[in-house]
Structure formats: structure tokens, C-alpha cells
């Protein structure tokens with residue numbers, strides 16, 4: 001009976017591709033800042049029978065029978081998130097970080113209302129009002145930028161600009177801004193013009209949970225995040241807010257913008273949030289930041305330009321225009337990928353190339369830190385990256401780098417022992 005057969009028997013081509021992806025992850029250095037490797041426990045939760053269950057509604061108030069156990073699981077995820085972040089109300093149902101942002105917009109904005117957010121090429125995210133995204137199509141959007149000289153947000157300029165535009169909501173948070181956001185200053189700007197403040201902590205959810213990055217709780221009206229990046233939990237999104245907005249947020253998520261919750265992912269969130277409450281996760285988050293700073297030192301010493309000169313968190317944005325004016329982000333991504341170092345091309349402030357080409361690369365440390373890398377290994381990886389950027393077509397250099405990458409991957413397996 002097909003029902004009892006393994007994936008390998010039912011869809012060998014799919015099983016093969018999954019195995020190949022597992023091998024790719026083991027055999028390359030993943031440095032995409034938004035990615036991580038979840039634990040076996042989180043994988044187990046996400047691959048469980050919970051995928052079978054419909055549970056529209058919220059714990060204790062569902063549209064379907066048989067929800068006792070999924071209620072328990074969703075409450076566990078909510079409770080752990082409350083403990084980790086100190087938030088009054090938590091919704092763990094958003095299917096993704098983008099859905100979490102949609103939930104907030106739908107709860108307090110009407111079509112045509114105004115969003116003020118960080119521009120994509122200065123580190124913002126599509127769901128903060130880009131014209132190709134629903135957020136840019138439904139709302140009137142104006143964007144702030146970083147100071148081209150310093151690479152930092154200029155909060156005085158932001159305040160002037162916000163006052164002029166008079167938005168209904170200010171979005172803080174980013175995908176490629178290497179510095180901490182000053183949530184208290186943005187909250188003050190928002191208060192003065194009577195706007196809401198949404199802090200999107202997608203990238204730094206784990207760093208905030210571990211208290212190695214400032215928290216927007218107490219400053220922002222709404223906080224959204226992804227749950228699979230630095231926090232290494234089940235894949236998806238989360239919304240946090242004060243109790244006064246709880247009903248509006250919950251109904252904007254379901255039934256406003258989603259159907260049944262992905263209970264297997266919510267179990268993954270419960271598992272990952274539990275891990276994030278341990279001392280070893282705090283050490284992990286501290287190491288993520290120390291590793292990023294170690295990498296920044298290597299790049300600075302080797303003459304690469306970093307947007308803002310360095311980092312406060314888990315990612316660096318390398319602006320190639322000064323050091324390698326003829327090398328595009330796309331070419332750099334491809335040359336690094338060929339030696340087993342996986343990064344993404346990224347636009348930089350003042351970008352002149354298209355988003356598919358770009359003049360920068362974004363480099364992150366969450367995944368390698370999960371593998372056990374410390375400052376020493378990270379410095380070695382930094383030197384390898386510089387070697388490739390300096391010699392993207394040099395066969396001997398690239399062969400040497402590829403072989404060192406192989407050795408590092410074997411020395412630091414992701415899933416040691418029986419692979420999941």
C-alpha cells in the first residue's frame with residue numbers, strides 16, 4: 001500500500017533531491033544571514049503528524065473538533081515566547097515573517113494609509129512597502145535611507161522626513177542593516193506624529209531572545225519576526241503586541257489573512273523557543289555576534305569596505321565598489337559558491353546596479369556558529385573569502401580555498417551521527 005511506503009519508494013526523485021540538499025548543506029559553508037540549521041528536535045516536530053490537523057481559530061476557541069493536543073502545543077509556543085521576549089500578547093500563527101507584517105497592517109491600516117519604512121536598497125524588506133509586494137500596492141509608502149557617508153540611520157533626518165510625510169505607521173527593522181536599530185528613538189518619532197510603530201525583528205529574533213541585542217518590547221506597538229532565522233525554531237512568523245491590540249491582531253491573522261494554522265510549524269516554534277530558553281542558546285547568540293565582529297575585522301584589515309564600517313549583530317554588508325569596482329555582487333556570489341561558500345548578492349546604499357546584479361554581498365554568521373565555528377575558524381573563512389574576491393578566476397587559489405572549505409565542513413558536521 002502506497003500509504004506505508006517510504007519517500008524513497010513513493011517518490012525516489014524527491015527523496016534523492018532531499019538527500020542532495022542535505023549533503024549540500026553539510027558540504028558547504030552557509031553564510032546567508034537569514035538562514036540557520038535547526039536542531040533534530042525542531043525537525044522532528046515539523047515533520048510530525050501535526051501536519052494532518054486543521055485547527056482554524058485559537059486555543060480553546062476552534063472551528064474544528066479534536067484540537068486538545070494542538071491547543072496544548074500552541075499554548076506552549078505562546079507561553080515560551082512570552083517568557084523569552086516579555087511581550088503581553090503573542091500570536092504564533094503567521095505562516096511567515098511576511099504574513100506577520102500583513103497581520104499588523106491589516107489590523108490597523110486601511111488601504112491607502114501611509115507606511116514609512118527603510119528602503120530596500122538600504123537594508124529594508126519587500127514586505128515593508130516595496131512596489132512588487134502587496135504592501136507597496138495597498139498602501140502609500142515613503143522610505144527613509146541610511147546616511148550615505150556613515151551607513152547608519154540618521155534619526156534626526158528620519159524625524160524630519162516622518163514629520164513631512166505624516167505616516168500612519170513607521171516600520172523599523174531590516175534585512176541587511178548591520179547595526180542595532182534604536183527602537184526608543186523611532187518610538188519617540190512615531191509618538192510625536194501619532195503614528196504606530198512596527199518593529200520587524202525578523203533577523204534578530206534570536207539575538208533579542210538571548211538579550212544580546214536591544215529589544216523593541218516596551219517601545220514598539222507591534223513586533224513581528226521570523227522564527228527560523230537567528231532563533232533557529234520552526235519555520236514561520238510571530239507577532240507580539242500589548243494586550244490592547246490582541247483581538248485586532250488575532251482576527252487580522254485568522255480569519256483576516258490566513259486559513260488553518262500550520263500546527264507542525266507551530267510545534268517547531270514551541271521546540272525552538274524551548275531551546276532558546278537555555279544557557280547554551282545564550283552562548284550561541286553571543287558567539288554569533290562575536291563571530292560576525294571577527295569576520296568584520298578580517299575584512300577591514302584586508303581593505304574591504306563594510307557598510308557602516310562593521311556590525312553590531314549577525315551580518316555584514318560588503319560594498320565591493322571601492323575595493324573591487326569591476327566585480328559585481330552577482331559575480332562574487334557565484335565565485336564564492338563555486339568554492340563552497342554560500343552568500344547572497346545584495347544591493348548597497350547608493351546602488352547603481354540592478355537588484356539582480358548589485359555591488360555588494362551580505363554575509364552572516366548564524367549557520368556557521370550553529371556548526372560550532374568560533375572566532376578562529378571565522379577569521380580563516382574571512383581570509384578565504386578575501387582570497388576568492390581578489391582572484392575570482394584564479395584556478396589555483398580557488399582550488400586551494402575549495403579544499404580548505406571541504407576540510408572545515410568535515411571537521412564541523414551539522415548533524416553529527418545519524419543524519420535526520
Ligand SMILES: Cc1ncc(COP(=O)(O)O)c(C=O)c1O
Nearest residue numbers: 034096097098125174175202226
Ligand atoms: C526584515 C524582514 N522582514 C520580513 C521577512 C520575511 O520573512 P519570510 O521570508 O518568513 O516571509 C524577512 C526575510 O528575510 C526580513 O528580513
